[in-house]
Amino acid sequence: MSASSITSQDLSIGQIFQNFYRVPDYQREYVWSESDAKGERGEEVEQFLKDILSEFEQATKDGAPEYFIGTIVVCPGEDSVFDLIDGQQRSTTSFLTLCALRDLLVELGETVPSTLAGQIAAQDTNWQGETRERMRLDLQYEDASGVLVEYGEGRGKNARREGTRSIRNLANAYDTIREFLSVQFPSDANGLRRFHGYFTNKVKLIRIETPNVSRALKIFETINDRGVGLDAMDLLKNLLFMKAKQSDFGKLKDVWKGVTQAIYDAREKPLRFLRYYLLATYDVDAKLQEEDIYDWLTRNEAQTGHGIDPIGFAERLRQSALAYQNYSRGRNPAGGADHGIYNTRLLGGSAVKTHYILLLSGRHLAPDLFERLTRQIEETMFVWLIAGVASKDYERVIVQAARNLRRATDAATFAKFEQEFLVHQKSLNMQMFRNALLRLHTYDLRKFRLRYLLAKLTRHFDVLAYGEAGRESLSHYMEAKNDIEHILAQGADDDAKLEFGEGADSFELIQRLGNLMLIEASLNRVINNRPYSEKIATYPSSQFLLARCQAAPLTIGVNDRITRAIQKLDPASSWDRSAIDRRQQWIADAALEIWGVPSPNPKATSEFEMLIPSPNP
Template identity: 55%
Template structure:
């Protein structure tokens, strides 16, 4: 490459990871896995995988469509390692995906493709003939703490996930990818190998190589400051204007502007909104792909009336978009708060929106039934996620339900709920219970674990004290003011381990759901890593009944035979904390979860 030349290469991920890259120390940290204290955010990794998988599913035996993930800017260093100036987020995510695919195959006892191993690590020979082993991607900024090496070496499940912002985000991203492999790819070796083949052979990226870092930074600035792509709905917009009367142009223009503003305010891609609208409004197969939407419109004018009444069609789209934006903000179509919707966002993140299909189909329900719909969606989605139901499958079930819901009346709504939600959860009751009995930190994403503990804690409080503005709102439980407490400390001293006995230093025990408790940060800071006999003197200070009664029912009893006392009597308490107590408490929480998410008629736990 001459001094002034810039090379632009269109390449597959297979070709990309034949070279070595480093993210220099002056670059910002990895942020794609980031979540706020409420567990919101981090949807970029979900979307990265979902979009690739959507194209992957369109592959046939003889043909697979390519998928473009963007541009990166690099500068070749003197040691033949490319400095990654722009594109760290998608490159790091792609690299973590390769590591996670390898780890999943390894845990399933499968042999690894040599090419996959070579995409993660290889060796290079310097000009003196010395062989130097390298990982394909290296993070040099201090905040990374060298953690990417742990994922490259196959230690992703045990890698530290808390020390710094980047380490936490990388950990969240890795767990998201593993969840995708477990649910969407069903932990099936053949599916994993096939997806890896598509990922490396058909996912494309443009790599811009510059002669100097200064030139690379200039190109980075140009890419990020200029050039706005065409709106994804331009073809439909043109189609409507082609068929509109001239007198309607002004009104149609205003409606379209308001429509696109609503979609933008919902933080949604226009074509995804349009696809969900079609699935909710017409008997469209869930296999409809975004790139085929325009063709669908051309073939189905009799259904949509977009050619004979384009303004009315645009107004119907606008009405749906307004509702969609409100759904995205935890509200019903009229703008009223819906706790079920807000909770669904807490457990699923911003990227899981398939349930918006059924929400749009159910806008005609009365307020009481719509609230029930939101609550049933929340419970069923959690059961689906925890039982490993693939995203493609539950979208199909949602679409089938949405098609029926359009014609459901308020009088027939209860039967609809029984058939499409309660029956679904009952069918998964055993799988869900088994998951709860074995669940530990690392099996699900941190924000979902926080949601789980918050819902269990809230349920007990509502039974004892009844509704209130604070207790009705799950935000009070998942907020940054609370911690997930390890009852047996994650880093306990010798005294705490000795008091616990067998398993006191075993991470398999420490990270079990049965060893976790929701507690206020102020209390958690006071007890730190103390032994259990000291902690239980402080637990009664908590405002949460289940935490307060961890070791002694007397800490929560008020009066005689009142609701609080009845609830406390049904709680299991643990004056001594050891291996048997962890297992017993996990079993109790599993039974409580069956009640909270209505998967069975379990009678041995507090119930409403």
């Protein structure tokens, strides 16, 4: 091969594994068969085998169809070993399939064909005449920890399964392959041999060989242009290696590993993180979609600086990924407790993460300003969610705001941003927010969001009365030992219904927000389905001021803070339809204070567009 030539060959799996390959240490780890958040294995390996089996089953005694599984890109390495630049996932899976076929034949007491054994490992003699046994495939990245040798040597069932991400993924893949083959060819040595014959002779790859790493990386980019085959995260990694000096590969590899590990620990999709990072950090149109990320990066090198300083760009990405990981755990960028972030997770659930764009863009703020930011984000997100603002609408305005937030460097500029965006958005949606609360029922909200609403309401008056010490977190109010009490119970007894009067059997009335209260589960069990006149004897036993004063205000003092807090409450000595109406209106009004929602100011101006809520929360 000349110094500039590129060659390609159409080869079978059997021909591919007549050579030796190594996956360089700067490559990404093996990710096929990675378990998801529920512990379920990925589907790539099983689909790989199903597709091959489908073609295998069409074989006749006269011939069999060929099956193409893609390309691999290699360049010459040391000791007559190819460096595998692209195609690691399918190559590693193919190698594990050969190992599993051999292992199953051994367990059936069958002789392993020498061709199969030679496709897994073979002797190699170097120019000095030294001969050694080596695996056809060697994973050199640190996460692999040499575990592939255990599969190559026939110790797959007892190979390591815990440790790094790659160790777990390789174990999952091997187990999936064994299970698949055992189901398709139960105690069938001839079937296994036929499948091996098809797999190594009729399953084809195109091997592209380049003279050096730089050319191989460029081919990698061309093959996977626009995300075909690989996603933008993989293409970005390749792009950074293309821009880096080969002497910096080791350092870049370590930084990139930190990026991917932080995203993995956050249980986040890499492309969502990358999209949010770009939207938070650069001037990017909110319409940018995941499939457009790589194109955007290649066109905006002047903004990102990844071309002249790939390691610096990767390090900034790593720092943001670490912050993102902390956000996913309800913590601030440094890993400390942050009640605004924690509470936003409670009200939004695991799927609502668009506000992470603002958290990423505000990472530079001083700790006290960042804390103000997170509390305001919590309040604004709740207003949007209750008012029924569509996620695509508030994402658009969040991206617009992130640009301004990046320029907020001190208390004065942050306060300006706070008023013009966060407070302004709450004000714009105040009427829709209040109207939604006035008509809210349990079935209008997911349960975790309803618990958040009642917990926040209950905590607010406890803090007014007793101070914030010991009540900084909302977690105490969200605990399972607290129940959502239906004041008119869902299964009210006859006495309770008689006392309540008209509407006692109304499902709609029972499920209204005005009929709900947070109370300890132990007290809820005591009052159960009893009449209100009997329940009110138990309510004062609650530790929550709102529940204690449900029927009548406590008499404490004249103008102390507890008395002032109690004066804000709206006790009800009796319970009927009008009491539920009145309490729901009181909650809606109290919510404006609790979530800091000001009345619309027609004279207020802001560069941020108004969001148009949908009719229902």
